[in-house]
Amino acid sequence: MAPRKNYPLRLSPELYAALERWAADDMRSVNAQMEFLLTQAVRKAGRLKEAAAKEEEGESVS
Structure with a gap:
């Protein structure tokens, strides 16, 4: 599995x-x-x- 990408995100408190x-x-x-x-x-x-979606979910891609 590819490493996850870290991304800083600013959100309002609400x-x-x-x-x-x-x-x-x-x-x-x-x-x-x-x-x-x-x-x-x-x-x-x-x-x-x-294929990318299934990889994200951990399913095998055939």
Whole structure:
């Protein structure tokens, strides 16, 4: 698996609090919740290749 890319991100306190509550509801960390939401948005926009998406989820790509 390729190493993950670190990226500094500035968020308003209100947005972070909302993400924190949402992550808790879904039993995820805020970081995992943001990655999940971004992945969904990128897939919906057709910007993520299916092979890359499966690699992200840890599935085997054939």
